[in-house]
């Protein structure tokens with residue numbers, strides 16, 4: 122059986138990719154990382170989905186290294202998570218330095234250990250200019266390095282790189298992914314806050330896909346009508 126290690130956050134994109142890889146006949150092993158982010162909601166979702174689908178799941182805990190990431194608001198307790206659209210300047214505070222290289226590198230080590238020669242992650246066409254390690258050039262260079270890091274060839278694949286987030290939502294519906302159970306929000310509330318950068322992006326994707334968003338949002342979240350009228354600015 123074809124094997125793949127999926128870098129799996131428990132978010133919407135990587136959950137849809139998980140179902141897509143299974144649909145394609147892959148034996149998927151899921152790899153998640155606790156790097157000291159302020160909450161573990163999405164990691165709990167990742168564990169739950171892996172368990173429901175009877176998949177091998179690995180959680181790498183590198184939280185004792187979280188101070189190397191400096192003042193990113195996703196990790197540092199003294200930095201507030203900004204609200205707003207990803208294009209806004211304040212969202213740069215959510216950049217975790219070199220996160221993708223670290224994640225892909227650790228996932229590669231595990232993939233080699235368990236005899237998988239493929240690593241997948243859910244980069245998509247809307248990945249943002251503020252995240253430099255989401256650039257195609259970075260992923261291409263990582264793929265080249267990964268292919269050289271072991272005597273057996275290991276490759277990095279990004280099956281969603283040509284898809285927008287709205288197209289990923291539509292694919293999730295086709296594959297019957299329980300999208301409302303995936304977790305995106307940067308804040309660790311009981312429900313999605315509905316106004317941080319990743320919540321806004323999630324809500325916009327459902328809207329653009331023409332798919333009903335069954336995610337539970339905080340009662341203080343701006344309404345969909347308000348967001349559409351204000352061009353997704355909160």
Ligand SMILES: [Zn+2]
Nearest residue numbers: 306314317320
């Ligand atoms: Zn949020």
